[in-house]
Amino acid sequence: MLKNETKKMKPEVMNPSTGSAWVYSRIVKDHFFHPHNLLLTDPKQKQFNAHGLIGSPACGDVMRVWLTIDQASDRIKEFKWRTFGCASAIAATSMLSDMVTERGGMKVDKAMALKPQDITRRLGGLPNRKIHCSVLGDKALRMALNNWFKKTGQYERIVVEGTEIIDPITKVTEADIEEAAIEGVSTIKDLQKRTKVGIGNPECLPKAEQLLRFYNEKYFGKQSSE
Amino acid sequence: MRALTKYYFDYAATTPLDPRVLRVMSPFFNYSFGNPSNLYALGREAEQAATRARQTIARTVGCAPSEFIFTGSATEADNLALLGTARALKQHGNRIIVSAIEHKGILSAAKALETEGFEVITLGVSKTGLVNPKDVAAALNNKTILVSITTADSETGTIQPIKEIAHAIKKFRQLHDRSLPYFHTDATQAATHLNMLAYSSVVDMLTLSAHKLGGPKGIGGLMVRSGVKLTPLMYGGGQQNDLRSGTENLPAIVGFAKALKLVVRGQEKESRRLTVLRDRLERMIFKTIPKVIVNGHPTKRLPNFLNISILDIEGEAMLLRLDDKGIAVGTGSACNSQTLEPSYIIKALGLPYEYIHGSLRFTLGTYTTRESIDYVLKYLPIIVKDLRSMSPINLKVTGNKKTLSLPVAFVGGQTPHFVRGKKHAQK
Numbered sequence: 001m002l003k004n005e006t007k008k009m010k011p012e013v014m015n016p017s018t019g020s021a022w023v024y025s026r027i028v029k030d031h032f033f034h035p036h037n038l039l040l041t042d043p044k045q046k047q048f049n050a051h052g053l054i055g056s057p058a059c060g061d062v063m064r065v066w067l068t069i070d071q072a073s074d075r076i077k078e079f080k081w082r083t084f085g086c087a088s089a090i091a092a093t094s095m096l097s098d099m100v101t102e103r104g105g106m107k108v109d110k111a112m113a114l115k116p117q118d119i120t121r122r123l124g125g126l127p128n129r130k131i132h133c134s135v136l137g138d139k140a141l142r143m144a145l146n147n148w149f150k151k152t153g154q155y156e157r158i159v160v161e162g163t164e165i166i167d168p169i170t171k172v173t174e175a176d177i178e179e180a181a182i183e184g185v186s187t188i189k190d191l192q193k194r195t196k197v198g199i200g201n202p203e204c205l206p207k208a209e210q211l212l213r214f215y216n217e218k219y220f221g222k223q224s225s226e
Numbered sequence: 227m228r229a230l231t232k233y234y235f236d237y238a239a240t241t242p243l244d245p246r247v248l249r250v251m252s253p254f255f256n257y258s259f260g261n262p263s264n265l266y267a268l269g270r271e272a273e274q275a276a277t278r279a280r281q282t283i284a285r286t287v288g289c290a291p292s293e294f295i296f297t298g299s300a301t302e303a304d305n306l307a308l309l310g311t312a313r314a315l316k317q318h319g320n321r322i323i324v325s326a327i328e329h330k331g332i333l334s335a336a337k338a339l340e341t342e343g344f345e346v347i348t349l350g351v352s353k354t355g356l357v358n359p360k361d362v363a364a365a366l367n368n369k370t371i372l373v374s375i376t377t378a379d380s381e382t383g384t385i386q387p388i389k390e391i392a393h394a395i396k397k398f399r400q401l402h403d404r405s406l407p408y409f410h411t412d413a414t415q416a417a418t419h420l421n422m423l424a425y426s427s428v429v430d431m432l433t434l435s436a437h438k439l440g441g442p443k444g445i446g447g448l449m450v451r452s453g454v455k456l457t458p459l460m461y462g463g464g465q466q467n468d469l470r471s472g473t474e475n476l477p478a479i480v481g482f483a484k485a486l487k488l489v490v491r492g493q494e495k496e497s498r499r500l501t502v503l504r505d506r507l508e509r510m511i512f513k514t515i516p517k518v519i520v521n522g523h524p525t526k527r528l529p530n531f532l533n534i535s536i537l538d539i540e541g542e543a544m545l546l547r548l549d550d551k552g553i554a555v556g557t558g559s560a561c562n563s564q565t566l567e568p569s570y571i572i573k574a575l576g577l578p579y580e581y582i583h584g585s586l587r588f589t590l591g592t593y594t595t596r597e598s599i600d601y602v603l604k605y606l607p608i609i610v611k612d613l614r615s616m617s618p619i620n621l622k623v624t625g626n627k628k629t630l631s632l633p634v635a636f637v638g639g640q641t642p643h644f645v646r647g648k649k650h651a652q653k
Contacts, residue, residue: 023546032546038616057580057619060540060560060568064618082618086542086561090616130561 025124028091035090037097039066039080048078049151052144055136061085063093063140069148075105081140088130092119096137112145112159114138146171150196166211167204172197174211181215188212232598233553237438237530237591238380238415244440244592247484251442254477262474263465276474279483286490287434287449288426295448295470296479300414300435302459303448304331304374306470307410307431310456311372312339318406319369323347325357325386326574327379329412331433336374345369353576354523355384363394370407377416377425377432381558381571381587382522383531385416392428408454414438414446418489418591419497419528430454434486436478440592441485445478500590501529507588507599508532514607517623521572521585530590533558533572535581537621539613544586547609553602556587580621 024032048066055062061084068078079097083090096119100106116135120126126135142159149157150170158171166172172195185191188209192198198205231242254275260268262276277291284291297303312322324336326348336346347365351357357375366373373395378385388411395409410431413422418439426432430451437443450456450469462471489496511534512518521533536544541559548555558569560583568582588602 032543033550035616040615053618057583057621058578060579060583062618082616084538084617084619085540086559087546089540089561090543 024087024091024126027095027122027124028088028126031091031094031123032087035094037080037094037101039082043080048080050144050148052140052142052147054140054143055085057084061089061136063089063136065093065137065140065144067141067144067148069108069145070105071152073105074108076100076108076111077105079141081137086130088123088126089136091123092126092135093137093140095119095122096141098122100141108145108157112142112157114141166208167197167201169201170196170199172204172208177208177211178215181212182219185212186216227593229552230554231593232595233551233601234593235553235555235588235590235598235602237418237594238383238587238589239556240437240443241440241591242593243437243442243481244485244488246488247441247481250484251477251481254480262476263463272474272476275480276476279479282483282487283447286422286486287432288423289449290452292467293450293452295450295466296474296482297446297448297470298444298475299331300329300412300433300438300446301331303433303435303446304329304412305335306448306456306459307433307450308332308335308339308372308374309459310469311408311410311431311454312342312344313457314455315371315406316344319371320344321347321365321367321370321407323349323362323365323370323373323375323407325349325351325375327351327355327357327381327384327571328374328376329380329414332374332376332412349375351384351574354526355379355382355521355575356523356526357386357391359387359390359394362391363398366395366398366407368402368404372406372408372410374410374412377411377413377420378528378531379522379571380415381556381569382533382575383415383528383589384522385420385526385528386411388425389428405453415528417486419493419500419530421490421493436482436485439485439489442478442481445475445482447482496592497529500594503594503596503599504529504532504588504590506596507590507602508534510599510603511606514603515610517621519581519623521575521577521581530594532588532590533585534588535572535577535585536610537581537584537623538617538619539610540583541585543613544584544609547613548602548605551601551605553605556589558585558587559583580619 043066048068050067050069053064064082066080067076070077079100081093081097083093099122100111116131116138119135119137120131146158149155155170160171160173163173163175166174166177176195180191180194185194188205191208191212197208258271260272262269262273280291280294284294297306320343322336322339322344324332324346340346349357349361349365362373375386375391377388392409395407399405408430411425411429412433413425414433414435415438417434426449431454432449435446456469458469460471465471465474515536517537519535521535540561541557542561545555545557558572560568568579569585572582572585
């Protein structure tokens with residue numbers, strides 16, 4: 001197994017102007033230098049029907065995806081993206097965009113089930129230490145699909161990971177409330193407008209309000225409660 | 227010359243061997259191959275060559291030949307300075323003072339000493355990368371046995387106020403009528419451009435490395451003033467006054483001496499030449515690329531260093547795009563390091579992580595010309611523009627460097643992995 005791994009890691013690409021071997025596979029290199037499905041100009045309103053953003057500039061990787069989903073066939077027709085990150089992060093998002101849109105577009109359920117390994121396999125492997133931070137594309141994709149589920153009222157299809165669900169119906173999470181707070185939301189009304197929290201499920205509102213107050217205090221001091 | 231050498235901007239990592247150095251080294255591999263410890267002709271020949279090399283180095287560094295110990299690397303010299311003095315002086319005190327921007331050879335050795343019961347004080351630096359001599363003075367107490375502050379760090383090349391720090395230490399010694407603490411400086415990066423005589427005269431120990439100044443790899447050295455108490459790291463045949471056992475690496479020692487001699491001979495002229503080139507690179511980058519900041523001190527910097535952060539894009543991606551054009555640079559980005567941690571030196575300047583991920587280090591040297599600079603200036607703006615066009619973020623250059631990252635970046639516990647572990651460790 002060790003032998004196999006070293007074989008996989010062995011550079012197979014030559015740099016044309018330096019003649020030296022490259023650190024990533026040929027496929028990674030191709031996607032890094034010639035990424036597919038990049039969104040180069042800012043999108044117009046309603047150009048896409050779903051949007052997702054994941055990662056953080058502090059961690060060193062941020063991915064943003066825009067999707068066009070055909071609701072009738074439940075397939076992803078368009079996947080456009082932008083990525084801040086290293087070569088493997090850029091290549092991985094580019095590869096994902098191909099995987100999701102090839103052959104008439106991937107079924108939404110299949111896209112929701114994509115794993116980082118599915119992407120790295122198609123890339124011809126990545127150095128082990130690179131996998132966990134650079135392959136965030138699947139998460140960005142799930143986030144975009146979750147957003148689309150919300151928008152289209154398909155709450156039962158929402159899958160939440162890594163944070164607490166505050167409203168089990170609309171699947172609004174603590175992270176959603178934190179993000180809203182940072183972006184200036186300070187009243188429960190504005191929060192509802194933004195996240196649909198508690199719509200049809202008012203029992204969760206006290207908790208949502210409490211979290212909103214907590215994050216307002218955390219990021220902006222005490223002024224909101226005074 | 228290979229094009230790769232022409233567009234090499236990583237002289238802080240290592241330098242190509244000067245052909246004149248190679249020439250003086252070659253007889254010592256298989257012609258004059260003797261062991262300096264032996265008395266017959268071949269041994270004496272080797273011993274004489276070693277002595278001559280030692281004298282040359284001593285003269286340029288400003289010490290007696292017996293005050294210079296050859297080591298296998300600058301890291302070994304740093305280790306010898308820290309571990310050697312600490313272990314020799316443990317009955318006199320246990321405090322060691324270092325700065326946050328020291329080479330790993332210092333910081334890792336200091337960490338090891340902590341497990342042996344020593345107290346390590348790590349001094350922070352200003353946002354321009356300077357150690358404050360007053361901070362050093364404030365950290366001194368009568369248990370302090372050693373202060374180690376780099377002459378210039380390896381990421382930004384910021385030149386530290388060594389004379390002022392030495393003065394503060396001297397004053398402390400006089401006031402308390404002690405011979406301690408010793409003062410050590412790692413001059414590995416600085417030796418190419420600064421006159422070592424001015425530094426060796428105010429410190430007790432000084433680290434050098436040959437491969438940073440056109441010499442061979444695998445040889446470094448520690449100047450140790452006579453009277454400084456030191457325990458060796460290597461035990462064996464008692465070479466080099468019993469302080470560094472092991473057969474002397476004669477070809478490397480001869481090469482080290484020649485390289486140092488050549489560097490010192492042309493030092494002022496070369497420093498002026500590189501300052502002009504570096505300043506041109508800096509000026510033109512700022513002119514052609516928006517949202518760039520300089521890391522380190524704006525003026526108190528080694529003439530061959532330029533460390534910048536280019537916002538909204540990531541260092542490894544830039545490095546690989548530049549590499550595609552044959553240009554070699556360094557970056558402090560986490561993605562480029564084996565440990566996936568961003569540069570601790572740039573972090574010590576108080577910059578948020580997203581600035582560190584976008585950092586690039588250009589270090590110039592012997593084969594850098596105006597043409598090499600213009601070659602970079604031709605491609606870098608295109609590469610930056612291209613990578614920015616695919617970046618989803620658009621950060622603002624803020625004067626307030628204290629804020630660590632955008633809060634929105636940490637929503638839902640998305641703390642960077644390199645911070646997460648540490649938080650746990652603190653608890």
